[in-house]
Amino acid sequence: MHLYRSHTCGELSSKNVGEEVKLSGWIDRKRDHGGLLFIDLRDQYGIIQIVIDSDSDFFHSCEAARLESVVTIIGKVFLRDKELINIKIPSGDIEVKIDKFILESPSDILPMPVSGNHDLGEELRLKNRFLDMRRTIVKNNMLLRSRIISSIRKRMIEQGFYEFQTPILTASSPEGARDFLVPSRLNLGKFYALPQAPQQFKQLIMASGFDKYFQIAPCFRDEDARADRSPGEFYQLDMEMAFVTQEDVFETIEPVLYGLFKEFSNWKINTPPFPKIKYKDSILKYGTDKPDLRNPLEISDVTKAFLLEGVTFKVFRDQINKGAVVRAITAPSAANKPRSFFDKLNSWAQEQGQPGLGYIILSDNEAKGPIAKFMSSNAIEKIKVNSLAKDGDAVFFICNSESEASSFAGKSRMRIAQEMDLIEQEVFKFCWIVDFPMYELDESGNSIIFSHNPFSMPQGGMEVLESKDPLEILAWQYDIVCNGIELSSGAIRNHRTDIMEKAFNIAGYSSNDLRTRFGALYNAFKYGAPPHGGIAPGIDRIVMLLANEPNIREVIMFPMNQQAQDLLMNAPSNIDENQLKELSLKINKAKDKK
């Protein structure tokens, strides 16, 4: 017999009745009856009940073994009597009567419970992640993650993609997020950077003549965390293809995502092709570039209605004259909602720093509510036409500068839908956001900067760069969004050095800047670069959606906390003086923290 086990705890069933088995695992729970002791023995695969009678030689050592101790037992599998069957566990119709017991590794008193489904503080869980991951929910998330990644690999390889590894120690890139830096011992005073994404490498792979590349790629960004943003590091399904249009990228990645979500979830999924929403339309209709399409509400512009003759609502009119817009959200069949419904939303808006949330109620073919009396009948008609509101609905208004109004209308759209319980449940709704602007004005409003990825190909190429107002130029740039979560950005890249130079010139970079900052790409593209494009969906976010977890750290084995500290390994940590010396480094402003 094997030293540790003949079977796993999870594989035993009534088929094994009568067999002598050897099992190893953790003591999940004990029920001590004095003369009779039950142990729930657990391994990755399942739980099985072990029975020890008081006349057994091992009764006292079993009784003394603490929860979560690792033990090996030998025993015989018995069918339980009918009235003793536990339907809650798969092996509930059998049990193992113990013949031999070995305590392999005793457990101290636990800092946190393992068995059962408890809500525990995250700090405690991360400090004891090895205990945390013994718990069913966390364990299942990690197994799910592994299966998802296998499936992704399989699906990509089936489509003819090759997986390549790119460097972890690379050069700092001047754009984008903050880099993590690594000092070089052999090149004193110089630093590597960890890649924020293999962006330039994958484009170099294209320039190297490989046709379809992918990688489950680690990415490092020194930015602040969020619930859906892992601190420090995360993984992308990074992919790039040569000789493709935007449509080709969509057609390639859609079946991968659709198939993956189909494989790992019972929820409904909208079938490819996923709807394509222009960036501009998304901002108007959903108030965001990552719309949650489970929400049926849409935003419309009703600015003109408030300028019609007979409208005496000065508050809005004055703002409109200063350049503000009015956005409307129709709440279907909300006319019969109690006053408290509207008051609640209004005070919510005020909590959000807004003056309030104005509304009219369309009922009995007239408009009611606090601002209705300022409206003329043709203004009400115009609002109804623009916002597709009908009798029995209510319409909410947001008046502000265009960007403020869009953003708050987006929040209100979600809030109203939540209040009215309109969000569709148990469904994944994918969409593409397309036609992102190539450039935008910086905060000061004086200079033109790249809106997203500087390597994207402008729609229309060189001709457009030379002739159009830069702020009007669109890029072959796209996002894929699912349930309001941005899974990825992607683009058809700019593979032409002449267009690249022009594009960078517009954003205020000299040709020389381009060559020094992005020398590798620029140089490579001088010698024949294929048109290419790709995308890089976030793996952690995909797993988070499929695991139905609200927090990305629930699907990462050893995540750092919000302050980007690893509580288990105690990273980041102080460094030995000798190590610093070897790197010729000196800490300037040592913060006096432990």
Added chain:
RNA sequence: GGGGGUGUAGCUCAGUUUGGUUAGAGCGCUGGCCUGUCACGCCAGAGGCCGCGGGUUCAAGUCCCGUCACUCCCGCCA
């Protein structure tokens, strides 16, 4: 960098609004009882810098000021 929430036993939390006996409960832990439990049950016990510092008060877990930690959000994430 800014805003919100939380911080009381090893764990999860009540007590804080309205200051007033010895700060409680469940789980876990220790000891005892229990031969069919499966969140076993029963009895007893140990376990507290009420995050930390200062203040107000006859009296502070409770009120005030500061500070720290965790978390959510904004900024940031080409």
